Amino acid sequence: MTITNMTIGELTYWNDWWKTEEFPQDDANIRDWSLSAFKWKPRLSKTIEDKEVIYVLRGPRRVGKTTLLKLRIKRLLEEGIPSENIFYFPCDAIETPKQLMTIIDNYLTQKRRQGEWAYLFIDEVSMLIEWQKAIKLLIDAGRFRDCTVILTGSHSIDLRKGSESLSGRRGKIEKLKYGTPDKILLPAKFSEYIETLDPKLANELRKLWLLSLKNRRAMLLQLANGIIPHELERLALFTKELELLLDQYMLTGGIAQATHQYVSKRKIAEGTYATFVNLMVRDICRWKHHENYARQILRRIFEALSSLISWNDLRKGTDIRDSKTAESYVNVLKDSFVVAYYYMLNVEKTSPDYISNKKIYFQDPFIFHACRGWVYGKKAFDLSLNFMSSPENKSKLAECLVGNHLSRFMFNLYPSSLFDPSNYVFYWKSKKREVDFTIRLNNKFLPIEVKYSDNIQKDDARGIYDFMKTDRSHEFGIITSRNRLEVGKRYVVVPLSILLLLA
Structure with missing residues (x-):
């Protein structure tokens, strides 16, 4: 599903919990995880804190980055976080950083409960050339205040260079217990x-x-x-x-x-x-x-x-x-x-x-x-x-x-x-x-x-x-x-x- 300009109603396609107040039971990633003989919960997920920080999560293809995000969304909903304050978007649905900036801005303006903490999950952002331009403009406009943002991608150099260009703009990283806002999800270790x-x-x-x-x-x-x-x-x-x-x-x-x-x-x-x-x-x-x-x-x-x-x-x-x-x-x-x-x-x-x-x-x-x-x-x-x-x-x-x-x-x-x-x-x-x-x-x-x-x-x-x-x-x-x-x-x-x- 590729969209160039979308409404909040269209964004519900990826955020069904806005309608139902719960994580969709038919979600393919969570269904596969629930039925799997290998229900891996990466230790790394425990190092992502609910702070005003922009995280960048890198990792190889098929390692489970999307599943990690959706398990986190499911947990937030079960903990009673208002559904409107949780936003998920996969970047393979668009083609330019400008589209991404517009979509995020529309969500923050029209759907998020104003004055409350929000969680944004932007999946496979490295699909977009120069994605960091969109994120930088939103940061400089103060749009990520009181937000935990997680950006994921599958190519190390693109994400690393992009995150380096955001240096000094990653939020309140000095408050992080687990150090760096840059995370790498690799396949499960032997332990x-x-x-x-x-x-x-x-x-x-x-x-x-x-x-x-x-x-x-x-x-x-x-x-x-x-x-x-x-x-x-x-x-x-x-x-x-x-x-x-x-x-x-x-x-x-x-x-x-x-x-x-x-x-x-x-x-x-x-x-x-x-x-x-x-x-x-x-x-x-x-x-x-x-x-x-x-x-x-x-x-x-x-x-x-x-x-x-x-x-x-x-x-x-x-x-x-x-x-x-x-x-x-x-x-x-x-x-x-x-x-x-x-x-x-x-x-x-x-x-x-x-x-x-x-x-x-x-x-x-x-x-x-x-x-x-x-x-x-x-x-x-x-x-x-x-x-x-x-x-x-x-x-x-x-x-x-x-x-x-x-x-x-x-x-x-x-x-x-x-x-x-x-x-x-x-x-x-x-x-x-x-x-x-x-x-x-x-x-x-x-x-x-x-x-x-x-x-x-x-x-x-x-x-x-x-x-x-x-x-x-x-x-x-x-x-x-x-x-x-x-x-x-x-x-x-x-x-x-x-x-x-x-x-």
């Missing part, structure tokens, strides 16, 4: 996956205080000193259950629809993968990049997964002529939340070595499998089962998970609208050896080597030993395993599932 699917294990996590960022950080520091926290010893009793859930997570990722389908039918529909890929390709083309080049770059990323690669090497075997173009395609994929990349740590400067080779990883297992099916022109679910049958392949996907979860952990430690994981999560390499990841904790770096096997040998720690010679390392490093939890010689072996719960 959220467990919380949603396994109440018994979720209760165990709560009892062990593993949902507390402060406590998880303290446990990582204990591991960095060669001490296994008693909470992890308790959690190790559940490694078989955790391993089963992790194997499933490696297929479905944290995408609600895919998880529901797999839990219900032990299969993910090809249409679910296709929908994600089609939306991803649409975003790529919107940013004036070519579908065919994107497919070729993704193929090269799959071929180089978990290896070091330069932009120039990445373009080899493709029709792309120069390294700058290859880099731009990776950045479009990064800004669409498909991949992330990491630099080598410059130990002396304790910062990224930008001229070093990169490591490129996928942000989520479902996204990984969806892109792989598209790139190789095969059924994604069948391809995913085949991929997961190889221990070597599982180890590569495990690296993707660790990189993603470490990035999210560091963001939670240092929340900022300017956060870039490549400034907080690194790999390290000597002349002969390499460490998969390292993060800074208490002015020292914690080296982490990713394995998905219980056959951990002393040779697996050689990269960690080399890193310790830099004098920038904690006393102990971490090597992940399938199920082993033990202290080795200057390293601690931790099950991959448990490390993901700590991050």
Whole structure:
């Protein structure tokens, strides 16, 4: 439904509660959520406060941003907020920022109860080129006084640049308990996956205080000193259950629809993968990049997964002529939340070595499998089962998970609208050896080597030993395993599932 000029009556199409005083029972998003085997309630929703603030919520396609908004609207109505003070609008119904400004102004003038608090939910605002112009004009006119506004979108760079242009105009952000008004909704973390699917294990996590960022950080520091926290010893009793859930997570990722389908039918529909890929390709083309080049770059990323690669090497075997173009395609994929990349740590400067080779990883297992099916022109679910049958392949996907979860952990430690994981999560390499990841904790770096096997040998720690010679390392490093939890010689072996719960 595309409209160029609309009345309040026409806006009721998206705001049925103005007529009924309750959230519509036939809403597709909430109906699907209610019937789902994966009723995920993102922790992020608790960090959005009812303040006079303009929030910007970013996240990949199909992650559940619209469902999050509608669950919030439903809760507000159930709490007795007057229906006229709640406004929802999807920006795929219009074409210009001017239309958006007119629609919001009409709502605030004609429908909102004057003098009362209002909640505005503007969905997929990044569909509109230069959307921030409309928002800025409304802010400068004082139209968002006594309003909580949430803007959502699926492209990181567009929303980030747009929100940066609103700097100083985001409302009373100094009153926020949870810091930044810029939020990122990523697919469910492994801990959220467990919380949603396994109440018994979720209760165990709560009892062990593993949902507390402060406590998880303290446990990582204990591991960095060669001490296994008693909470992890308790959690190790559940490694078989955790391993089963992790194997499933490696297929479905944290995408609600895919998880529901797999839990219900032990299969993910090809249409679910296709929908994600089609939306991803649409975003790529919107940013004036070519579908065919994107497919070729993704193929090269799959071929180089978990290896070091330069932009120039990445373009080899493709029709792309120069390294700058290859880099731009990776950045479009990064800004669409498909991949992330990491630099080598410059130990002396304790910062990224930008001229070093990169490591490129996928942000989520479902996204990984969806892109792989598209790139190789095969059924994604069948391809995913085949991929997961190889221990070597599982180890590569495990690296993707660790990189993603470490990035999210560091963001939670240092929340900022300017956060870039490549400034907080690194790999390290000597002349002969390499460490998969390292993060800074208490002015020292914690080296982490990713394995998905219980056959951990002393040779697996050689990269960690080399890193310790830099004098920038904690006393102990971490090597992940399938199920082993033990202290080795200057390293601690931790099950991959448990490390993901700590991050």
